[in-house]
Amino acid sequence: MPRPTPTPTSTPPPITALDALLANFPELTPPATLTGRLDALLPCRALRAGRVLFAQGQSLAAFYMVAGGEIESRFAALDGRMSVLEHVRAPRLFGLAAFVTGKPARYEAAAVVDSRVWVIGASAYRVLMDDWPGFARALMREFADRFESNLRLLEAARHLSAPDRFAVALRQLASERAGPVDADGWRELKATQAELAQLAHLSRQTVNQLLRAAQDEGRLRLRYGRIALQG
Structure with missing residues (x-):
C-alpha cells in the first residue's frame, strides 16, 4: 500500500528590516515610496559569538538594530572589570547616542551568541528621518525611554x-x-x-x-x- 504523500509545511519568511522597524514603532505607517528601498539602505551584518561590534571609545558611523541573536552592551570600569548595561535582542536598536552625537561610544557592544544586526548608516538615517513622517518623533521617544531606563539602573547601582x-x-x-x-x-x-x-x-x-x-x-x-x- 503506497504511503501517503506528506503535506508540505510552509516556512515563514524571514523578518525584514521594515518588519523590525515596525515592531519598534508600531504606531507608524511607512510611506509606499520607502518600503521597497529599505533592504538596500539597511545591510545585515553577521557576528560570531564573542565578536566585538564596536569598542568603548570608538566613533560610530552607524547605529544598529538586532536581527537575530543577542548583543551585550558593557563598559570597562576604572579597575578593569566589565559592567553589563543591557542584553539587546531583536528587534531592539542600540548605538544611537554615539552615532547621533558624533562622540566616542561610552560602552562596547559584543555578540553573546552568533548574531545578526542591521546597519543603519548616515544615508539610511537621513532617509528615515526626512522621508518617513513621524519617525523622528518615535525615535526620540525610544531614545528618551532608554535614557530613563539607564538612569533607573544607575540609581539602583549607587543608592x-x-x-x-x-x-x-x-x-x-x-x-x-x-x-x-x-x-x-x-x-x-x-x-x-x-x-x-x-x-x-x-x-x-x-x-x-x-x-x-x-x-x-x-x-x-x-x-x-x-x-x-x-x-
Missing part, C-alpha cells in the same frame, strides 16, 4: 539596597525579553543568575539568595536558565 537593585534589574530584563502571559498567569524570562548579578552589581551568591527568597514567597518560579514571573 538602593541589594534587594531593590535586584528588583530593578529583574524588571529591566523582564521588559526586554519576558514572554507573554500563559494560561496560569505567568511569563517566562530567559535569564541567568550571572546576568542578573552583573546588571544589579551584586554577587551571584546574593542574587541566588534573593531569587530563592522570591520563589519561597511565590513571586517567581525558578527553572533551568529561566525565571517564571507573575504576569
